[in-house]
Amino acid sequence: MTQELRSRVNADGTLELSLATVAVPELKPNEVLIRVEAAPLNPSDLGLLFGGADMSTAKVSGPTDSPVLTASISAGAMRAMAGRVGASLPVGNEGAGTVVAAGSTEAAQGLVGRTVAVAGGAMYTQYRCMDASQCLQLPHGTPAAAGASSFVNPLTALGMVETMRAEGHSALVHTAAASNLGQMLNRLCIEDGVPLVNVVRKPEQEDILRAGGAEYVCNSSLPTFMDDLVQALIATSATLAFDATGGGKLAGQILTGMEAAATSTAAEYSRYGSTRHKQVYIYGGLDRGPTELSRNFGMAWGVGGWLLTPFLQKVGPEAFQGLRQRVAAELKTTFASTYTKEVSMAEALQLDAVSVYGRQATGEKYLINPNKGAAPPS
Amino acid sequence: MTQELRSRVNADGTLELSLATVAVPELKPNEVLIRVEAAPLNPSDLGLLFGGADMSTAKVSGPTDSPVLTASISAGAMRAMAGRVGASLPVGNEGAGTVVAAGSTEAAQGLVGRTVAVAGGAMYTQYRCMDASQCLQLPHGTPAAAGASSFVNPLTALGMVETMRAEGHSALVHTAAASNLGQMLNRLCIEDGVPLVNVVRKPEQEDILRAGGAEYVCNSSLPTFMDDLVQALIATSATLAFDATGGGKLAGQILTGMEAAATSTAAEYSRYGSTRHKQVYIYGGLDRGPTELSRNFGMAWGVGGWLLTPFLQKVGPEAFQGLRQRVAAELKTTFASTYTKEVSMAEALQLDAVSVYGRQATGEKYLINPNKGAAPPS
Numbered sequence: 001m002t003q004e005l006r007s008r009v010n011a012d013g014t015l016e017l018s019l020a021t022v023a024v025p026e027l028k029p030n031e032v033l034i035r036v037e038a039a040p041l042n043p044s045d046l047g048l049l050f051g052g053a054d055m056s057t058a059k060v061s062g063p064t065d066s067p068v069l070t071a072s073i074s075a076g077a078m079r080a081m082a083g084r085v086g087a088s089l090p091v092g093n094e095g096a097g098t099v100v101a102a103g104s105t106e107a108a109q110g111l112v113g114r115t116v117a118v119a120g121g122a123m124y125t126q127y128r129c130m131d132a133s134q135c136l137q138l139p140h141g142t143p144a145a146a147g148a149s150s151f152v153n154p155l156t157a158l159g160m161v162e163t164m165r166a167e168g169h170s171a172l173v174h175t176a177a178a179s180n181l182g183q184m185l186n187r188l189c190i191e192d193g194v195p196l197v198n199v200v201r202k203p204e205q206e207d208i209l210r211a212g213g214a215e216y217v218c219n220s221s222l223p224t225f226m227d228d229l230v231q232a233l234i235a236t237s238a239t240l241a242f243d244a245t246g247g248g249k250l251a252g253q254i255l256t257g258m259e260a261a262a263t264s265t266a267a268e269y270s271r272y273g274s275t276r277h278k279q280v281y282i283y284g285g286l287d288r289g290p291t292e293l294s295r296n297f298g299m300a301w302g303v304g305g306w307l308l309t310p311f312l313q314k315v316g317p318e319a320f321q322g323l324r325q326r327v328a329a330e331l332k333t334t335f336a337s338t339y340t341k342e343v344s345m346a347e348a349l350q351l352d353a354v355s356v357y358g359r360q361a362t363g364e365k366y367l368i369n370p371n372k373g374a375a376p377p378s
Numbered sequence: 379m380t381q382e383l384r385s386r387v388n389a390d391g392t393l394e395l396s397l398a399t400v401a402v403p404e405l406k407p408n409e410v411l412i413r414v415e416a417a418p419l420n421p422s423d424l425g426l427l428f429g430g431a432d433m434s435t436a437k438v439s440g441p442t443d444s445p446v447l448t449a450s451i452s453a454g455a456m457r458a459m460a461g462r463v464g465a466s467l468p469v470g471n472e473g474a475g476t477v478v479a480a481g482s483t484e485a486a487q488g489l490v491g492r493t494v495a496v497a498g499g500a501m502y503t504q505y506r507c508m509d510a511s512q513c514l515q516l517p518h519g520t521p522a523a524a525g526a527s528s529f530v531n532p533l534t535a536l537g538m539v540e541t542m543r544a545e546g547h548s549a550l551v552h553t554a555a556a557s558n559l560g561q562m563l564n565r566l567c568i569e570d571g572v573p574l575v576n577v578v579r580k581p582e583q584e585d586i587l588r589a590g591g592a593e594y595v596c597n598s599s600l601p602t603f604m605d606d607l608v609q610a611l612i613a614t615s616a617t618l619a620f621d622a623t624g625g626g627k628l629a630g631q632i633l634t635g636m637e638a639a640a641t642s643t644a645a646e647y648s649r650y651g652s653t654r655h656k657q658v659y660i661y662g663g664l665d666r667g668p669t670e671l672s673r674n675f676g677m678a679w680g681v682g683g684w685l686l687t688p689f690l691q692k693v694g695p696e697a698f699q700g701l702r703q704r705v706a707a708e709l710k711t712t713f714a715s716t717y718t719k720e721v722s723m724a725e726a727l728q729l730d731a732v733s734v735y736g737r738q739a740t741g742e743k744y745l746i747n748p749n750k751g752a753a754p755p756s
Binding site for chain 1 (some may be wrong): 461641670672679682683684687688
C-alpha cells in the first residue's frame with residue numbers, strides 16, 4: 001500500500017486536498033518501484049494542486065497524520081475546472097527516491113538500490129511505479145533531495161537558452177530572477193557565455209544574483225528601473241525575455257526597453273519602430289492580473305505563452321536525452337536547488353505550510369518527503 | 379515643378395503640415411513621370427502624416443490654396459519622433475495616375491498614356507517620378523481612383539490569408555471588419571473558401587458585411603458578444619486573428635473565445651489549457667490605449683505586431699509578383715475600394731477634412747487627388 005496526496009474539485013465549488021491509501025500496482029517487467037523521498041512544490045504544481053481555489057478560505061480538518069484541506073473556488077475559476085470536477089487527481093510533477101523493487105528486465109534490475117529522479121506526475125506518493133527508461137539514474141551517493149528537481153527547473157533553464165538559439169537571439173532577459181530557477185539560469189548563462197539581464201524586485205534578490213556572478217541585475221522597484229533596464233539591454237542586445245510574472249506591466253516594460261535600446265543606436269527614423277523582432281514569453285503567472293501592454297515598441301514584437309512540454313516535444317527525444325544527461329552531470333553545480341523546508345505530505349496540507357509555499361515567494365521553496373518519519377525500506 | 383504635401387515635426391513639439399513646391403527630377407532611362415490623380419488616406423499614412431500630434435489642437439493658417447496646419451505633440455510622443463525632428467517629409471504610401479513622360483527604355487516608353495498604380499511613398503504630390511518596374515499597369519480604361527488602393531489594402535488582405543496558410547491555421551478572425559480592408563478580406567475569403575469571423579461594433583456594419591455575403595459577423599457592442607464569438611469560433615475553428623484596434627480588451631477576448639471553443643470540444647482536462655496555438659496579430663492601432671490580456675486562455679497563445687512590408691520581404695519577389703498580378707486582375711471585384719470624398723492636397727489640410735479622415739472611422743475614407751482642379755496634361 002502507498003499513501004498519496006490527492007486534489008479534487010467538487011461540483012459545489014470546493015477544493016478538497018487529502019491523503020489516499022491505494023494499492024501499489026504490480027510491476028511490469030521493465031518497471032521499478034521507487035520509494036519517493038523528495039518531491040519539490042514547484043509553481044507548476046500549484047495549479048493542479050489548488051484547482052483555482054481561493055486559498056485564503058482554506059480550512060483543515062481531520063487528524064494530523066491524515067488532514068483534509070478544503071477551500072472555495074469562485075464561479076469564474078470553476079469554469080476553467082469543468083474538465084476535472086469530481087476526479088481525485090494525484091499531484092507532483094517530479095521527484096526522486098530509491099529503487100526498492102524491480103521487474104525482470106536487466107534495465108529494471110540494474111536500478112535496484114540506486115537513487116533515481118523521475119518526472120512522471122503523481123510524485124506526492126510514498127511509492128511510485130515507473131518504467132525504467134523514464135528514470136534518470138543519479139551518480140552514486142546522490143541524496144534524493146539533491147535530485148528532486150532534476151527536470152522542471154533544469155530543463156526549463158536549458159529550454160530558455162535553447163529557444164534563444166533556435167529563434168535567432170543572442171542574449172536573454174529573465175524576471176523573478178532570484179528564484180531557484182533564476183539562479184540556475186544565471187549559472188547556466190555564465191557557463192555558456194550567454195549575456196543575461198536579471199530582473200528582480202528586492203535589494204536582497206539583487207545581492208543573491210550578484211553573489212552568483214550576475215553582471216546585469218535590474219530592480220523593478222527602483223525609480224531608475226527603466227533607465228537601468230535600457231542600459232543593460234543596450235549592453236547585452238537582448239531581444240528575448242522569459243517572464244514568470246505574467247500579469248501587470250513588466251512584459252510591456254521589457255519590450256519598451258528593448259525598443260529604446262534598438263532605436264538608441266539606429267541610424268535613421270523608422271515610422272514603424274525598429275525592425276528587429278522583440279519577444280517576451282510568459283511562462284508563469286506569479287501575478288494573475290491582466291497583462292498590460294502599452295504598445296510604444298514598434299510593430300516587430302510578440303508576447304506569448306511558453307511551456308516546457310511542447311518545447312521538449314519540439315526538440316525531439318535525442319536532444320531531450322542530451323539535455324537530461326547534462327542535468328545529471330551538473331546536478332550539484334549548475335542545476336543545484338535549495339529548499340527552505342522539508343515537509344511530509346500531511347504537513348504540506350497544514351495551513352502554515354500552505355501559506356508559505358502557496359505564495360511562491362522567491363527564497364521560500366518547500367520539498368515534500370512522502371516518507372518523512374516512515375521506517376527506511378527493509 | 380510639382381506641389382507636394384509635407385509633414386515636419388519641429389524641435390519645439392509642434393507638427394507642421396504644408397504644401398511645398400519642388401522641381402521634378404530629371405527622368406532616368408527606365409523611369410516614368412506619373413501625374414498622380416488618386417492617393418488614399420490610409421490609416422497607415424496617418425502615423426507619418428500626424429507625427430504623433432494631438433490633432434484636437436490643430437490650427438490652420440495661410441491662404442486656402444496653400445494652407446499650413448500646426449498641432450502640438452506631447453512630450454511622450456516627441457520621444458518616439460526623435461529620429462525625424464526638423465525633416466520635411468513627403469507622405470502618401472500609394473496612389474495611381476497617368477504616365478505623362480518616360481525615359482528612353484522600351485519598358486518606360488511602353489507605359490506612356492497608361493494608368494499605373496505605385497506604392498512608392500511620397501504619393502501626395504502632383505508629379506511622381508518612378509522606375510517603370512515599380513509600376514503596376516492597370517487594365518485599359520481603369521480610372522486612377524479605381525487603382526489608387528492597389529497595394530496596401532489588397533496586399534494586406536492577401537497577406538492575412540497567406541500568413542494563415544503559412545502558420546498552419548485554416549480560418550480567420552478580423553476586427554474593424556466593415557472597413558474597406560475588411561470588406562475586401564470578406565470577398566477574398568469567400569472566393570478562396572476561407573471561413574472568416576468578422577468582428578464589428580455597430581449594427582450598420584453588420585449589415586454591410588452580411589450584404590457582402592459574410593456568414594459570421596459578431597458585434598462587440600452586444601451583450602451576447604462573447605457567446606456569439608465562441609459559437610462562430612466553434613463553427614470555423616479559427617485560431618488566428620488580425621486585429622486593427624490594438625488597444626483595449628478585444629485581442630484578449632478573441633483568445634479567450636478561441637480557448638473556450640477549443641476546450642468545449644476537448645475530451646479531457648488539461649491543466650495548461652488547450653494545446654492548439656492561438657494567435658492574434660495586431661496590425662493597426664485604432665485604439666491607442668494599452669492592450670489588456672486577461673490570461674484565461676491557457677499557455678498556447680501569442681500576440682504580436684504584423685506589418686505588410688516584412689511579410690512581403692519574407693515571401694520573396696516571385697510570390698509578391700503573383701500577389702500583385704492577382705490584385706490587378708481583380709481590382710474591380712475582390713479588391714475594389716470605395717471612398718467618401720475626393721479632396722485636393724490643400725483641402726486635406728483643412729480642419730473639417732482632418733476631423734473626418736483623422737478618426738479612421740469605418741465608412742469614412744478620403745481620397746486625395748493632387749491634381750484636383752488642375753488642367754489635364756496637355
